[in-house]
Amino acid sequence: MPLNAENKAGSFLFRLRSKDTPTGVSAETLDKLMQETGLSKTEVTHLALRNLANSYLPAYEPDDGVLTEAQYQHIREASKATDVPDDSFDEKLF
Template sequence: MPELIEVGRTQDATFDVTRGAVKALARELDVSETQVVHMALPKFAADVLPAYEPDDGPLTAKQVDALRNDAAQYLPKGKALASEALFS
């Protein structure tokens, strides 16, 4: 296969990678240059894309009150028999 001509960047930078760097990674990992890109993209996506959909923002006072009222029925009733402090 003929030698490919280097086109584009000649130095690695924050958002640029030289063909030489890709070749070096391929040699180091013993995979093709295409596979290097396929390996890099999921890592880049995990770093950049959110892990979950954004929520609707902070709760309103009405929603907080509703949650407190609902939770009250599940909380223990009566006098505490014992207590401990985690930090003294």
Template sequence: MPEKTLSTQIPFRYRNFDSPTGVTRETAKRLAERLGVDETQVIHLALHQLAIKILPQYEQDDGPLTAAQVRQIKKLAPTLKKKSVRSSLFEPETT
């Protein structure tokens, strides 16, 4: 097992009260008990959920398509007949 050094660790301090920016140790303990894991795992789970929510879950692409790429897509895409709407979800108003 690799030796833990100060460069791979960060200090973590619980808050004195629960808020949008932190939780108390009591809250962390309650979460750990409910999830069946230890407090460290609770922190990792929370960070993982935040990463999924905030960070892109896909590789960044090369940006917008070029005009040539758009033309090629239009050329390869099937053409569909244009259709008109013959009915409505709403009854026509009668006055």
């Protein structure tokens, strides 16, 4: 069976562009990134993918949206600040 990068779990073949494009980089750019960062090709690729993931993928589960009035009331009732007069606060959270 021929050795293929796709046969390894979690690996894939990465092909550089012949010139830089909006969605790809050339070997020259990769070499410059390696020199500037002191990272290997693999580490530069991981860093680029991590930065892309941080930009596009949420770091938390999406919430259910705006709180209902009943939820606000429940928070007010559970709060230790319930007995503090409203004029003691500079700003309200909600």
